[in-house]
Each structure stands twice: as C-alpha cells, then as structure tokens.
Amino acid sequence: MADFPQAYRPDPRILDLGDAFYDPVTAANFPETRLRFRNDRAATGVGLDGLSDGDWIRHFGRFTPLPGNLPQPLALRYHGHQFRVYNPDIGDGRGFLFAQMRDTHGRLMDLATKGSGQTPWSRFGDGRLTLKGGVREILATEMLEALGVETSRTFSLIETGEALDRNDEPSPTRAAVMVRLSHGHIRIGTFQRLAYHRDEDNMRRLVDYVLRNLYREEPGAEPATRLLDLVVQRTAKLAASYMAAGFVHGVLNTDNINVTGESFDYGPWRFLPTWDAGFTAAYFDHAGLYAFGRQPEAIHWDAMQLAVSLRAISPAEPLIAVLDTFGARYQPAVGDAILWRLGLVSRGPEDNAALVNAVERGLRSDNLQVDRFFLDAFGGALPDTEAFAEARTLAAPYAARKSRTHAYWRDDTPCSMLIGEVEAIWSAIAERDDWSLLHAKVDAIRDMGAALA
Known part of the structure; x- marks a missing residue:
C-alpha cells in the first residue's frame, strides 16, 4: 500500500x-x-x-x-x-x-x-x-x-x-x-435465508456482525431486539424520505432492503410528476403493491419479515413490540423530511403533521408539478390559491431554515428527474455517444443539493 x-x-x-x-x-x-x-x-x-x-x-x-x-x-x-x-x-x-x-x-x-x-x-x-x-x-x-x-x-x-x-x-x-x-x-433477505435453513448459530453471528460493524454497538442482553429496533427506526426514516422526495423505488422486495436503512438497487424507479398516491414505477406492478403512497406500508411489511426471521433466536413479544413502533416513528420522520424540503424549521410533530397534511391536500387538489411546487415554496412561500389556504395559515409561524441566496433559487426552472428527461439523456448517449447531457444533469443536481443542504 x-x-x-x-x-x-x-x-x-x-x-x-x-x-x-x-x-x-x-x-x-x-x-x-x-x-x-x-x-x-x-x-x-x-x-x-x-x-x-x-x-x-x-x-x-x-x-x-x-x-x-x-x-x-x-x-x-x-x-x-x-x-x-x-x-x-x-x-x-x-x-x-x-x-x-x-x-x-x-x-x-x-x-x-x-x-x-x-x-x-x-x-x-x-x-x-x-x-x-x-x-x-x-x-x-x-x-x-x-x-x-x-x-x-x-x-x-x-x-x-x-x-x-x-x-x-x-x-x-x-x-x-x-x-x-x-x-x-446486508439485506433483510440475508436474515431470511438463515431462518429458512434454521441456522441459529449463523443468525446470531450475523446479528452481532451488523450491530458491531454497521451500527457500531456492542451486542447486549437482547441483541436481536436491539437490532430490530435500529432497523425499524432507519427504515421508517427511509420511507419518510422517499415520500418527501416524491420518489417511487418500484421494487421494495425484502432482498432490496438494506438493514442500515440505506436505499439501494435501483431498477424501474420514477419521480412523481404530480402528487399521486397511486403512481407506480414498475410496468409489472399491476396491483400497485409498491405505488408511491403504499411505500411506507411496503417497507413496514419488509421490517416485519426481519422480525419473523429473528424469531429464530428471540422471544416473539419484544420483537412485536418494536415492530409496532414503525408508524409512530414514520409520522414525525415524514413531517421532518417534508419540512426540510420546504426549507422550514420544525415546530414539533403535531404542528408539522398538520402542515404536511394540508400541503398534501393542496398538491392533490391543484395537481401541481411536484418539483415546481417545492422550488417556489422553499422558505414558506406557499401558492396563493384556495387549495393552499389552510396550509398558508399553518405555515405562517414557521421560520425559514435557510435563505434563498444560492444561485439555484434564481433559476425559474426546477431541477427535476422525470422519465422524459431520463430518456432524452439516454437517447443522446445511444444515438450520438453524447455524454454531455448526463454530466450537465449531474452538475445541476449537485447544485440543487448544495442549495438545499
């Protein structure tokens, strides 16, 4: 070296x-x-x-x-x-x-x-x-x-x-x-394989590995319960962040859920054009199992499969108790995530939930383009329409977490990632071996990230 x-x-x-x-x-x-x-x-x-x-x-x-x-x-x-x-x-x-x-x-x-x-x-x-x-x-x-x-x-x-x-x-x-x-x-499916083979020794070994190396904790008296607690916390936050980003993963199978709660493995993903709970990413998802609005439910179900697997080395009761906290962790997380994207300082779970619900109702009612809305609304400037009247009232006490001084906010065009642009970037590569659109888009996305950070 x-x-x-x-x-x-x-x-x-x-x-x-x-x-x-x-x-x-x-x-x-x-x-x-x-x-x-x-x-x-x-x-x-x-x-x-x-x-x-x-x-x-x-x-x-x-x-x-x-x-x-x-x-x-x-x-x-x-x-x-x-x-x-x-x-x-x-x-x-x-x-x-x-x-x-x-x-x-x-x-x-x-x-x-x-x-x-x-x-x-x-x-x-x-x-x-x-x-x-x-x-x-x-x-x-x-x-x-x-x-x-x-x-x-x-x-x-x-x-x-x-x-x-x-x-x-x-x-x-x-x-x-x-x-x-x-x-x-390490995926939820990694644990499922050991449960399938009834391999309790390696299940314990894997729990200890994840706690020590991915969560940097020494295993305690109930390592399986502690691991599930950490995974439920991280996956609830992951589900919330998908919703705030307007993102549809498309294939939230248990082999695609990392136990660190980090999103990965992207196949038929999409970003929302408008706020539509039924919007799907995968052409083969005929039942809408992994539709935009069902992603929290899907990720909770996946966490349940981890709990089922850990049952091989742990009593059921503490695992069930941890699993039941998913909703209570998801709700404040989605409030925080959407408030972050709106550029507002959190005022606590109850106030955040009321504002977020009002914003979602406004988005559905006015059928707004999602990225256009978040560009214009950053810092609390919600649309002056009847659909957003309640949201404007609820947003009034909130402070902006960041000013709009970054150059990104002076551009009237939001940085989006809808399917038409994805196809255009690919077409330039496929037809002319032109990679300039891809590199320009990466630069634009990172510019937006700096404005939001």
Whole structure:
C-alpha cells in the first residue's frame, strides 16, 4: 500500500462471518473497459479519489483487488420475498462484494458491483448490466442524495463493449459494469435465508456482525431486539424520505432492503410528476403493491419479515413490540423530511403533521408539478390559491431554515428527474455517444443539493 492514498483504510470485515455467507467468484473478462463515470466526490470519502484513470479501470473494470482488501470478490447469499412471494433461489446473481473500507466518519463501507458477470446465483441470467441501466442508476442516486435521502452512491460506470439482448428495451443494447458505494449490503433477505435453513448459530453471528460493524454497538442482553429496533427506526426514516422526495423505488422486495436503512438497487424507479398516491414505477406492478403512497406500508411489511426471521433466536413479544413502533416513528420522520424540503424549521410533530397534511391536500387538489411546487415554496412561500389556504395559515409561524441566496433559487426552472428527461439523456448517449447531457444533469443536481443542504 506504499503507493496508495493514506486516507484509504481497508477493512474487509465480511470475512469475520465465514464462508456460509458468500461464494468466492471471478469477474467477467470484458472485451473493453471504457470509463464513463467516476464519482470523485464519493471516492474522496474513502480515500480513493487520487487514483489515476488507468488504476481506476484496473480496479473497477478488471477488478484487480485493492491493497489490503478482499483477495477475491464475494457473491453474497440471501433469499427474499419478491412481490410478497418467497424466493429461496436468489443471491448476488450479477454482482459481488469487491471491497470494504472505512470512510472519513469511521463507517464501514462496501464497494459492490452490478453487471460484473455470472455467479452461482445467476440462474439463467447473463450476469450483465445494460449501459442504460447504469446511466439510470447514476441519475437516481445523484437525485436522491441531493434530496436528502440516505442512498448508495454510484461510484463508477465502465462500458464493457458487449451487446446485450433484453426483452424490455430495444436490443441489442450496450453493456456496462457499475460499482456502488454503500453502507453495507446486508439485506433483510440475508436474515431470511438463515431462518429458512434454521441456522441459529449463523443468525446470531450475523446479528452481532451488523450491530458491531454497521451500527457500531456492542451486542447486549437482547441483541436481536436491539437490532430490530435500529432497523425499524432507519427504515421508517427511509420511507419518510422517499415520500418527501416524491420518489417511487418500484421494487421494495425484502432482498432490496438494506438493514442500515440505506436505499439501494435501483431498477424501474420514477419521480412523481404530480402528487399521486397511486403512481407506480414498475410496468409489472399491476396491483400497485409498491405505488408511491403504499411505500411506507411496503417497507413496514419488509421490517416485519426481519422480525419473523429473528424469531429464530428471540422471544416473539419484544420483537412485536418494536415492530409496532414503525408508524409512530414514520409520522414525525415524514413531517421532518417534508419540512426540510420546504426549507422550514420544525415546530414539533403535531404542528408539522398538520402542515404536511394540508400541503398534501393542496398538491392533490391543484395537481401541481411536484418539483415546481417545492422550488417556489422553499422558505414558506406557499401558492396563493384556495387549495393552499389552510396550509398558508399553518405555515405562517414557521421560520425559514435557510435563505434563498444560492444561485439555484434564481433559476425559474426546477431541477427535476422525470422519465422524459431520463430518456432524452439516454437517447443522446445511444444515438450520438453524447455524454454531455448526463454530466450537465449531474452538475445541476449537485447544485440543487448544495442549495438545499
């Protein structure tokens, strides 16, 4: 590590769990490795921003191990409910855990892949990622980060020179390998797999691992109950942040819920055009299970599956008691999240709830474009319409948390991420290999994030 940045602190703690949790795998040997996106802002936090482009490609396109880190990529094992149907045949099928390290705050961070080749869990898949899928994940993670959602960050995107056939988009289409930076990749489905196999010893081992390494707590007398308490708190906040961002994840299966409460794994996501509880992101979500307004319910249901799994090593009563607090934690969290986006200082759960409910009624009644509303209303300037009369009265005592001096507020056009713009950004890449729209959009999103922060 003599030539590596001093701020890089490798810490492959996953090895403490043992080989019952993963399978060593080899990355695909790609025909090409063309660097398309490197997130130096994220890389700074883990001491990797100083890598040359050549070294970046070597580590994140060819997957040469990072110094002092995992000697070989690991495909993680897990199960999951997919649209409420249990599936014991899944796991990391087109990705793997590549490295772990500490960030500048001392948190254990994972670098994991998407599109890096087949694993024992690929089933009939090719283990690849479309370039369009990688571009969409950049846009989703950048937008969510700017809007205050705890999210994984798209760390790297490298085009691989392969042509892929897909049923849900024009084919053949270009391929890529993506690396994400995330605070852990332990999913609710990781616990479900151990419960399915009645593996109590490894269940205890996993609880201790998560408490120590992801929550930085020493396990106490009731570690399973404590873990559930932490996960319920974090996932309630996650659900609230989705609502404030006007975001629809699309696939809130238990294998897509990280036990740190950090959002990740973006497939058919969407941002709301208007405030519509029934708005869905996935064309195959025919019943609207993961519609915008049902996301808190979906995430609560997922947390319930963690409680069911932990029942293998804990009495039911304390787990049920913790699970029942989800709603009481979600309500103040969604108030705080929407007040943050409105640029107002919280006045407490009751006042916040009344204002937020009035704002939501106004949005539904006036059918306003969501991002337009939040741009204009930041600091308390609610629309002067009858639908917002109650909200204006309730907002009057609130103080602004931040002035509108940032240049972002002087632009009359809100920074949005609706499906038409996503498709336009992709079309420029697909038709002309023009990446300027993507890079300009990332800059604009980060500018908005600075104005909101």
